[in-house]
Amino acid sequence: MTHPILENRSRVLIWCLAWVILAAGQASVIHFVYGSTTDIAVADGIISMLLYGLLGITIWFPVRYMLRSNNKVLSTIMNVILTGAVTIVLWLFITRALVRALVPEKEDYDLFWHTVLVFRVAAGVLIFFVVTLIYYLYLSATQLAEKASRQAQLEALVREGELKMLRAQINPHFLFNSLNSMSSLTLTDPMKAREMILKLSDFMRYSLSSRTDQPVTLQSEMESLRLYLEIEKVRFGERLIIEEDIQPECLTALLPGMLLQPLYENAVKHGVYESTEKVVIRTSAHKEDGLVVISVTNNIDPESVVTRKGAGIGLVNVRSRLELFFGEKADLTVTRKDDSFNVMIKFPYRKS
Amino acid sequence: MKNIRVLIIEDETPARELIKYMLKDHPGIEVIGECADGFCGAREIKEKRPDLIFLDIQMPKLTGFELLEVLDEKPEVIFTTAFDQYAIRAFELNAVDYLLKPYSKERFDSALAKAVSRIGKETQEPDKVEKLVTAVTEAEGYLTRIVFRKGAGIKIIPLNLISYLASEDDYVMIYYSEGKALKPKTMKYYEDHLPPSLFMRVHRSYMVNIEQITRLEPYSKDNYVAVLKSGEKIPVSRTGYKMLREKLNF
Numbered sequence: 134m135t136h137p138i139l140e141n142r143s144r145v146l147i148w149c150l151a152w153v154i155l156a157a158g159q160a161s162v163i164h165f166v167y168g169s170t171t172d173i174a175v176a177d178g179i180i181s182m183l184l185y186g187l188l189g190i191t192i193w194f195p196v197r198y199m200l201r202s203n204n205k206v207l208s209t210i211m212n213v214i215l216t217g218a219v220t221i222v223l224w225l226f227i228t229r230a231l232v233r234a235l236v237p238e239k240e241d242y243d244l245f246w247h248t249v250l251v252f253r254v255a256a257g258v259l260i261f262f263v264v265t266l267i268y269y270l271y272l273s274a275t276q277l278a279e280k281a282s283r284q285a286q287l288e289a290l291v292r293e294g295e296l297k298m299l300r301a302q303i304n305p306h307f308l309f310n311s312l313n314s315m316s317s318l319t320l321t322d323p324m325k326a327r328e329m330i331l332k333l334s335d336f337m338r339y340s341l342s343s344r345t346d347q348p349v350t351l352q353s354e355m356e357s358l359r360l361y362l363e364i365e366k367v368r369f370g371e372r373l374i375i376e377e378d379i380q381p382e383c384l385t386a387l388l389p390g391m392l393l394q395p396l397y398e399n400a401v402k403h404g405v406y407e408s409t410e411k412v413v414i415r416t417s418a419h420k421e422d423g424l425v426v427i428s429v430t431n432n433i434d435p436e437s438v439v440t441r442k443g444a445g446i447g448l449v450n451v452r453s454r455l456e457l458f459f460g461e462k463a464d465l466t467v468t469r470k471d472d473s474f475n476v477m478i479k480f481p482y483r484k485s
Numbered sequence: 486m487k488n489i490r491v492l493i494i495e496d497e498t499p500a501r502e503l504i505k506y507m508l509k510d511h512p513g514i515e516v517i518g519e520c521a522d523g524f525c526g527a528r529e530i531k532e533k534r535p536d537l538i539f540l541d542i543q544m545p546k547l548t549g550f551e552l553l554e555v556l557d558e559k560p561e562v563i564f565t566t567a568f569d570q571y572a573i574r575a576f577e578l579n580a581v582d583y584l585l586k587p588y589s590k591e592r593f594d595s596a597l598a599k600a601v602s603r604i605g606k607e608t609q610e611p612d613k614v615e616k617l618v619t620a621v622t623e624a625e626g627y628l629t630r631i632v633f634r635k636g637a638g639i640k641i642i643p644l645n646l647i648s649y650l651a652s653e654d655d656y657v658m659i660y661y662s663e664g665k666a667l668k669p670k671t672m673k674y675y676e677d678h679l680p681p682s683l684f685m686r687v688h689r690s691y692m693v694n695i696e697q698i699t700r701l702e703p704y705s706k707d708n709y710v711a712v713l714k715s716g717e718k719i720p721v722s723r724t725g726y727k728m729l730r731e732k733l734n735f
Contacts, residue, residue: 306543309567310497313586317503368497406496407545409522434545 136193137271148186155260156182167249173242176235181228185257188220189264196268213265221257225250287457304398307365314368329367336360343390348458350485351418351425352384358397362414369405376415383418386425387483389458393427395447396476400431403474408434424462425482430475448476455480488515489601492535494526494552495519495565496544500586504539504565507593514597523547527555527639536604537561542572547639550618551632555639559614561600575620579613627680631659633666640666644683648713650675650692660717685732687711687725695732 138144160178163169169177199212229246236242311333318326339357343349359375366373397414404412418427448467455463455478463480491514495501501519508514517533520526522545530538538560542549550572553559564583566572576583582596622628630643646662652672659666676686686692697713701721704710709721711729721729 305568309586310500313503313567313588314497314499316587317499317506320506321499321502368499370498405545406543409524409545 136190137268138190138193148190152182152186152189155185159256163245163249167245169245170236170238170241172236173232173238173245176232177228177242180231180235181224181253184228184231185224185260188224189260192216192220192261192264193268196265197272200269200272217258217261217265220261221254224257225253283457283460290454290457307398310368311364318367325367329364332360332364336364340391340394347390348387348483348485349390350384351379351386351388351427354388354390354393355379355384355416357391358393361394361397362401365401365405372408372411373401373405374411374413376413378415378417380419382420383425383427383482385484386480387485388425388480389454392451392454392458393429393478395451396429396478399447399476400429400474404431404433410434420482421479423482424479426477426479428475428477430473432473435471451476451478488513489537489604490515490517490533490535492517492526492529492533492538492560493519494523494529494538494544494549495541496521497541500541500565507590508597511594511597514601521545523549523552524639526552527634528637530556530560531637534558535560537563537600539563539565542566542569547632547641550621551641553614554618555632555634561604562614563596563600572621575617578620579617581613581617622678628678631666631668633659633668635666642666644679644694645696647684648694648697648715648717649719650684652690662715685725685728687719687721687729689722691719691721691725693719695729698729698733701726701729 138148156178158178159182160174163177164171164174195216196213199209199216233239233242311329315326315329315333318329336357339353339360343357355377362373362375366375400412400414404414412431412433414429414431416427416429418425420426448465452465455465459480463478465476465478468475468477491508493501493504493516495504498521501521505516505519508516517535518529520529524546526538526540526544527547529535540549540552540562542564543566549564553562562581564572564576564581565586565588566583567586573583573585575581582599584593584596628644630641631647632639632641634640642659642661648660648662650672651658651660653667655669655671656667657670657672657675659668672686672690672692675684675692679692683694683696684692685695693711693713697715698711699714700712701709702712702718704720707723709726710718711721712718
């Protein structure tokens with residue numbers, strides 16, 4: 134996120150104006166109320182407020198960090214106080230050194246400094262809290278706006294997703310080829326045909342009922358994917374080998390339904406459809422620092438020349454659904470080697 | 486009467502089983518082989534010279550259309566496909582018979598009867614399949630690879646390995662990383678079917694892969710040559726030079 138003041142020219146102007154007014158005010162008070170010389174009043178007013186104006190811009194960074202990280206309230210307060218103390222000490226120290234170096238009446242200034250130190254510190258604390266409050270309000274407002282826009286995006290995607298589900302996720306090619314396989318099995322192996330019809334029905338039912346906003350457990354997602362792969366296995370027989378290594382503690386993790394399906398569809402499409410050799414689709418899942426890490430790998434025929442159009446669109450969809458559902462912490466990485474293709478996704482573990 | 490010899494080219498086991506099953510009650514038809522991919526199909530057709538093939542379109546290595554493209558003598562074909570909008574439209578437009586999976590026994594028998602009646606007769610226009618292949622390529626947009634026969638085998642060249650194309654009478658010679666290949670096509674065909682983002686016709690007789698150009702050198706007045714990564718030099722006409730300038734922004 135950019136700096137709330139520096140990102141906008143008129144805000145910079147207002148900021149400068151505020152400090153000019155404060156500087157003028159302070160100089161007047163010093164001159165007229167306390168009775169210092171014009172030199173001291175002007176130098177002290179301008180330097181101290183100019184300096185605070187600059188420090189005020191930099192404290193955005195620690196303030197943003199503290200308010201954004203999900204620490205406890207008490208430690209956040211402690212951190213803010215600490216930042217304030219450091220800021221004010223710095224401010225006092227530099228102001229004094231600079232003004233002292235500039236004005237000729239050094240002893241007068243020292244005397245003046247000690248007399249008003251308490252008021253000065255009080256003013257510094259007050260200004261610090263006002264600036265922090267401004268930043269805090271700004272941060273809450275932008276976070277609210279971000280949340281609202283993410284919510285809106287998610288809703289739009291859900292609506293769109295329901296339509297897309299049948300078109301994109303159950304590939305018509307897969308559906309009709311499976312029906313053809315069944316038509317063949319009814320003649321040659323009726324029991325197997327029946328089995329395949331049941332698997333296809335279960336898979337279809339799962340994909341039709343899984344709505345993008347209704348999270349499912351990894352367990353049920355994997356069950357439906359197994360159905361999908363078993364159907365493909367009937368079609369391709371020995372050419373398709375399925376391996377799984379999923380840590381049991383991952384099975385309770387929640388994720389949007391049919392999120393992983395495109396990964397397997399890709400693996401089948403680029404692995405099995407394009408190869409005459411055996412293709413192993415290997416799934417592994419484990420937990421790592423509160424994240425669920427799922428990795429799907431398939432070997433590819435190094436000699437196959439990729440031609441299929443639209444490759445990658447499936448993965449783009451997975452990535453956007455992942456980000457919309459889990460926010461920034463989710464991640465998808467694709468690694469393509471000569472003889473293998475791997476997609477790894479990470480997302481925060483949430484229990485059902 | 487001599488048996489009709491059939492080859493099945495289809496990548497899924499149950500789909501092959503189904504065809505064999507449906508052929509069972511047709512005496513006089515003999516299945517002489519089965520293939521699960523396009524390479525095997527091309528080899529078996531060459532060796533065994535079947536009268537009729539059942540050809541799936543989506544297959545590993547070589548699609549059904551690419552397979553037909555590299556055949557000199559084409560047997561009668563019954564296309565089978567599950568879902569392929571472009572292909573189906575092309576079949577309809579060119580009045581080519583096809584089987585849409587899953588299909589009924591009646592539908593299968595009628596397609597078979599029609600195909601059998603055509604065997605040995607010259608009724609089918611010889612370029613019908615050619616037209617079909619072209620129609621499908623057109624419908625699918627630009628080519629993504631070029632397929633040709635090399636000796637006994639088949640070579641598939643992805644576009645990024647092609648450095649340039651040169652016209653030779655009625656043919657086009659394609660120069661790629663490992664050699665060259667002659668295709669019975671016109672320059673116009675490739676101008677229409679290669680993606681313009683990658684290939685540019687820089688001369689009446691030359692088309693070049695833009696990414697392969699390392700520099701342009703003046704050759705004579707108004708004429709340039711493009712020097713390719715391989716060191717080869719391609720003539721560039723004045724119009725070609727202008728187009729390259731626009732494309733490459735210099």
